[in-house]
Amino acid sequence: MLFRGTLMILCILHLSAEARTAFGTDRELPNSTIKPGFPITVKTDDPGVQQAARFGVYRYNNRSNDIFLFRESHISKATLQVVRGLKYTVNVDIGRTVCTKRTHPDLDRCAFQRNKTLRQTYSCYFEVWITPWLHRVQILASLCQ
Ligand SMILES: *[C@@H]1O[C@H](CO)[C@@H](O)[C@H](O)[C@H]1NC(C)=O
Ligand SMILES: *[C@@H]1O[C@H](CO)[C@@H](O)[C@H](O)[C@H]1NC(C)=O
Ligand SMILES: *[C@@H]1O[C@H](CO)[C@@H](O)[C@H](O)[C@H]1NC(C)=O
DSSP, X not given: OTTTTSSOEEEEEOOOHHHHHHHXXXXXXXXXXXXXXXXXXXXXXXXHHHHHHHHHHHHHHXXXXXXXXXXXXXXXXXXXXXXXXXXXXXXXXXXXXXXXXXXXXXXXXXXXXXXXXXXXXXXXXEEEEEEGXXXXXXXXXXXXX
């Protein structure tokens, strides 16, 4: 089970119906200065980027059948687009940790595997759409290989 999909893991490519309709209407646009815009490159150490990467990792772990949790090891690129909230794209490497899913640990405290057999890294692309005023986070795309 652990070594299934060493070549390629196609987690999810998912655009929810809810997201599609929301993009097409103004009903969720708050009374603010927020205007839709083009994606801009943002610093990889930006707290919003790190949060978006973590949301992607949660999704990855939720969908994987690995007994261990993965977490982000390196964010290589990120963009932000203001569109009914904040839409991040994040290119991030994730690595297998020593923490198992069963124990529900704090991911920040999980060390990466050092055992050569278990060590594993995937390169992921996540699209994370955060609508703060609705307290909503949607993963629009999650692709790891
Ligand atoms: C919302 O927009 C209206 C019209 O532009 C303005 O009068 C009102 O003060 C705004 N409300 C807030 C909370 O910004
Ligand atoms: C994934 O998330 C869903 C919904 O929150 C939850 O019901 C399910 O148990 C999770 N699965 C795993 C493997 O964590
Ligand atoms: C590494 O992990 C494998 C698979 O679980 C195990 O068989 C092996 O004993 C481990 N090696 C070390 C040095 O812990």
